[in-house]
Amino acid sequence: MPTAYPLPTNLSPATVANTASLIRIVALALISGAAIASRLFAVINFESIIHEFDPWFNYRATRVLASKGFYEFWNWFDPTAWYPLGRVVGGTLYPGLMATSGVIYNLLHAINLPVDIRNICVLLAPGFSALTAWATYMFTKEMKDASAGLLAAAFIGIVPGYISRSVAGSYDNEAIAIFLLMITFYCWIKALKQGSALFGTVAAVFYFYMVAAWGGYAFITNMIPLHALVLILMGRFSSRLYVAYSSWYAIGTLASMQVPFVGFQPVKTSEHMAALGVFGLLQIVAFAQLVRSHVSSHQFQKLLATGVISIGILGAMAFVLLTYKGWIAPWTGRFYSLWDTGYAKKYIPIIASVSEHQPTAWPSFFMDLQFLVFLFPAGVILCFRELRDEHLFVIIYAVVASYFAGVMVRLMLTLTPVVCVASAVALSTLLDTFVDPTEPEVVDDTRSESGASTISAPGTNGAAPSPTTPATTSKKAKKAAAAAAEHPTTLSDILASSSTKTAKPKGIYGLDTRIMVVLNTICMLAFFVSHCTWVTSSAYSSPSVVLASSNPDGSQHIIDDFREAYYWLRQNTPEDAVVMSWWDYGYQIAGMADRPTLVDNNTWNNTHIATVGKAMSSSEEVAYPILRKHDVSYILVIFGGLIGYSGDDINKFLWMVRIAQGVWPDEVQEPSFFTPQGEYKVDDNASPAMRNSLMYKMSYYRFVDLFGGAQAMDRVRQQQVPKVGPTLDYLDEAFTSENWIVRIYEVKKEDSLGRDLKSANAFAQGKKRKRSKPTTRRRAIL
């Protein structure tokens, strides 16, 4: 038969197969390498440090686990968090992450590799990203073939949507969750295909791991039942489905209930009811099938009708009843806010206030997925072309995940894998089509001799791939893939078979088109790689603990105020000094300063947070009793006005006000913090409520003096702060970091003479006024 370019004929199938598998392994290795390497920007640009906020808690917990052992960790009560209340950590977290790094830690120490636990935590995410690539490869292999698998692995390895949550140092649950997600899905698909209880069980085990690792396990919990349901509705019920689902659900649910934080939720909350319902439905259908095999079809119709309907109604009623009785909890706020998008903003401002719970605009989609974002619909369509059960899974996944990703930036993470899978399927189909050397029989001269060199025959290229960039990796992957497609016999046979596969003559004539399309694809991939590198290095690789600016000479200048202040707290304050700050910084204070905090990033107690909000947003006189009641000894505020750090507390202030207002509507009102024109201002015409608020005072205390008479400018708000700075009577400036980003105030004790501190202060300064040079305080008193 005609081929577009000459193929070596002297290759035995064994050679082809071996070379292919070798190349596949090498490609996977390189992909893993690329995945890990591209996540190390943060470590190279800065240092091996834990990023952002939540990871600091995970890191702290892991340290406890590593030092004290698992049981200690299991019933660890942390008295320093949520100060008067404390927190039962063991029961209120997903221990999977800590357990993982704890195991790794002990393993390494067992073989005399005393690696620092911090480095393990920092490098966990990159390590698992390599595993994710592998899992994705397996998953996609089930969808199409190994070639698509390699492409998918390469994509997931470097796609920013996933890197954003898994750079070195972002030690968060998502770091391992995505791997678990993919491997669970893979096992599910495998189980479904083979109807093997073994794989069902494996899926259940990984599901358990997932439950122990991430709150997002609900996604699996609903995704798999949905798939099963759709299969049933499409009349694709089979014993394989029954076996797979039953084994997964039974074992998975029982296992998941072992996690203390989850407990009995799987049978009590609405999020899990879908799985239960589908489980029941499966039993019914299976039973129906059984009956059908025994009774004649006519009776069966009736029987089935009545039976199914009645049971269905019963089940529904039972569900309703239970919900009504309150035995089944309704949807939790976070979950519910996915459907009713207005819900969170109105009722749970804390959830709404988190930046990663905002909806996603299209640029961030494109930034995170680049050309995959429009490649994956094509992949979905291709899935529709041959609609096997597993393809249905991808389709459902695509739709659901894209909706979620649209609602919450954070859920982009769940969308990314399916995007990679689908677009890998699409792309590899394209490549298969255009690299496949066969030409359909048409009286037409093939320009075979012309371009034999340009594209070497697939599968015969045994040269090891060059490890430079993922682009080349995926290119090799493509070749390997083409190779992988060809196991059975010598090439010519394969070609014969592949040509006879379709009834209609199918294929590409000529060589130029092939070259053109392939080159086009390669360019696209290269651009994708460069984009990913750029995004990763510029957007996703800065640990928000350390800020980088550049000196006039262009060299990197590190702004390290957070750690400066935290370390000062750690070294020079009493062990039990309670630090109050907005909840964002709770985990960092606990992790770095090692001091008790009032509120932190696991926002389980709205009232407590509202209390802090109230203290921050009300005047000193009002706040002081609150502070004393919670025996706060230090208050920490973040102030970016001097160097223009925009993420500071004044910018978050409105959220504090809102949250406080939610609890004390008649003591804190949001409108009173705006100017009459309804603007949010800190300058001369800021509203009185604003200027008297503790937050405002602490932020701008003695800020004006820094400018020595000149007009003081807030470089974040771009507004000029009043000439006369605020004064403090109940607080004392304790420490201010080098760039004034972190300011720490000490809460004064009650006056020893029983006066209220304001008058005491005034008295003291009255005396001081005789002394030499006046300071602002005195000016304020005058």
Added chain:
Amino acid sequence: MHQRRCKVVCAMHIHGAVNNFLYSASFLNPLNWVKEKLVPSIREKPSQEEVEASKKQAAKEGNRSVFEATPGPLVRQARGKWGLAIPVKKGVHVPNKPHKPRPTAHKYSTANFKISHRKLNMLGRQIAGKPVDYAILQMQFSEKRASSRIMNMLATAKDHAVRYKRLSEPKLVVAESWVSKGPRGPKRLEPRGRGHFGIRTHPNSKLTVVLKEGKTVEEQKKEERARKIRKIVSAAATREDVPIRNPSPTSLGAAVHSEQLWKLAESKFQSFENTAIVRTVELGGSVVHVTTTYAIKATQPGAKVYTIALGLEEKQKTSWLEVKVKGQQTPLDVVHYPLDTSRNFQLLDVALPDVLSLNSTLNLVLETLQTHATFPWPKQASQKEDQALKYQTDLFVLSPYHTGVQRTKVKAPTPRVISYTTPENLQDFTLDAPASKQGATVTYGPYSDIPTSSNNKFIKEHQQPITVHYFHEQPVLEISKLTRTAEISHWGANLNIQDNLVLHNAGPTLKGHFSRLEHQSQSYFKRPAPHALPALTLHLPPGIRNTYYYDLIGNVSTSRLRIAPAAPKNQRASRYSVLELRPRYPILGGWNYTFTLGWDAPLSDSAVYDRSTGKYIVEVPIMTPIPGAVVNSAEVSIVLPEGATGVEFAPPFPAVANRISTHTTYLDSMGRPMLTFEYENLTIMHAQSIFVSYKVPLAAHLRKPFVVGVAFFSVFALAIVGRRINLTIHQKTL
């Protein structure tokens, strides 16, 4: 001869010098290669004859450096001159013709050559006053045209000075150097634009130098360092070369019973009298330097043991002490009496260098460093206020002998002395003012005719405390805990040193609160608070690699390091890498800061492989000197390579406690021996080195790669087996 050369070459590989010979050898004989690898980059002490041999060979090949004046040719030269062979020894001055006065200087100059006197004078200024070798070095690397000529001239001058004038080579300095104008060549016209013209002259000039015997480079460096350290108030001059006796409570001299010792003492007490005692107290922060000079006179022949008395609390404060004969370098042996609290003083016996005859005199110098001798007063100071310290000591220097006259000088760092006590009822010792202040110095005495004072009676009657209250401009630093771990790795040819420090500002505690505004304005106006420590400058060894500086929450990005190149072979390092180390926040009075500082140093700088005994000898410094700081407690651990045997160690001064344990780290299968020493109250004088020697058998070297190899291999083997096992119960065909 040939064999020698081989040996030289061989020694060269052992230095790790890369040359083809090494490769060829390794190709021919792998075992040979392994052997070489196993003593990686450890310098072997080249024996004398080896050096000779290599030099001869170099001479033969004619690539000997101009600058080395080997004695060889000198001998020939000498024989040629006086016809008799003069035994030439290094450093020994050979007696010349008797009548001839020994020349002290050598004058030499270049010929006039074509250069402007101005240009030449620059070079003249550059070399004037420098040691000649240093001057030659300067010329070698100078950019100027004339430099090479000057260099050769200097070289010749030096050579001549050594040979003809017999000046001692290492001491030669360029005492003077001047430029004189030579004859001007014919003038030339220089055409300019627009018919103008200039006149071009062609100057000649020459440089003349006078070489004299001056201080050697080492001496100058030492003086320089001494001066620097003297600048640092409260620190004493460092003398690395002097062994130190550390009067730590455990090392109470030889085991002698107190009673007989006392009898002994009583018997000797009469045999001396102090004609004069002068005590000088250099006040400082946490370290106070006390120098006491005893002018003693033997009152009976054959006196050879002199006894010194210290007040009890003085004794407790003293962390370092040495006794010397004035003007001599070698310290005398000191034997401590057992401390008993019934007598509130402590006696030490000093063994005099030679027996004193009757009425012969001798000046003894007692140097001590006192730690924790000062305390801040007032105890609190706000950010703006000054820092004042109080120092308290006894008025009289106790002595078991009668003292003619005695005087105590207390030198404050600055003239700003707030107050000092004026002692009362001294009428039977002095008539004029018992205490006087002049500039920064408070003088007590002279007090004349003081009876034997080392007895409770005198102490009860006359001894009284004196207190000096003075301003101090540097922060008072204490290192509450220093934990140093030195890890020796032969595979990495690396000595890793890691210090964990707990820094404490022992000055007055901060009154009120820290205001960043104040701090910034102070540093802006260059008037930093005296008790605030913004940064710390440390001297680290030269040639160190990947230095790291972090604390409990990660890397501290605010520090600067200037690395000095590693010292060339066979000579002491004279330069240091300077680390300017900034804490995360300025350390104010009473604040703490903990951090970890570590670096890798090339092992060859501090280790020597002694081929004869097959032992490695490694030098590990006890601490990095932190000027003016005292280390309250230190723990130094030295981790030897895995499988090290025959471990011996020689600490410069006895430790409070030391132990040996096993330490397991990366890729260890059996763990490494670890020596641990504990010290207290270390000062800059204690910045000495512990010497450790040990054997490492070949097997021990090979263990690590072997273990790793086995591990990997087993993993692969498992994989191979695992792939071939099939666990499916029945092969189903789907």
Added chain:
Amino acid sequence: MRYSKSLLALLYLPICLIAAQDPHQQLVELAKAGNGVIKLDSKTFDLLTSPKRTWEFEPSWNAVGEAWATVPKEHRDNHFFATLDFDNGQTTFQKLGLQSAPVVYVYPAAQGPLVPASGKVSPLKYDFSNGFDAGPLAESLSKHTPIPIPYRDPINWARYFTIATGVLGLLVTLRFISPIIQSRWTWALVTVAVSLVMTSGYMFTRIRGSPFIGNDGNWVAAGFQNQFGQEVSVVAGIYGLLTMSFLMLVMVVPYQTSPARQRLQIYLWSGVFVIVYSVLVSLFRVKNRGAS
């Protein structure tokens, strides 16, 4: 001027306050007369206090008022809803310095048993952040009334009716269009459409309620994390076009029997792909300055 009339307030007088009985009586009567809502003029206003109303806000206000009118008398009569028209209350408006309408003021009792726990007697302003609907209004006002205002949304019969008919109609049509429903390509189109719309930021515009086009007529919103309604359609269109051209290459082109046509199509679709893609990238750079 549509704020010509203006309105309201709910105020809250303790019985005990009444030394002079008549204003209170007056209020009670007025309240009866306007079944729950008192018509004010500036005189009566001075007797009470100010507020206002707009046309679209009036019905919800009245709804709440009526709801309040249904509560038992003893509660009803120490708590009043009132409105003030701009026309007959300019002076008051000036007094309160009100520029805009509507405004809702809550005047708690200044003394007596009904003084709120917080002791704040200064008038509270109700902010319309969550719309002019009666529901939230009643809810928030209930915080100040002795008993919660028994307000319930009127049942929206029309909506239920349309839903019901819709369902029925669907069921009917289902029989005719069932072949379409059962065709996988229908579903494929739906799926792809959904995912395209979602990935082009539909939910963002939905949740943030961002306008279709910026008020300066610019259809591309400034800022990386922001977008207008029109961008959704444009971006979705671009994505769709790219996907289609890609699918053409994969699914249609190989089945061409004539080499010439095939080659033509390949070049065509590749061209389309490249061009549209570059358009997309440039658009992205508009949104994200300094993009790679």
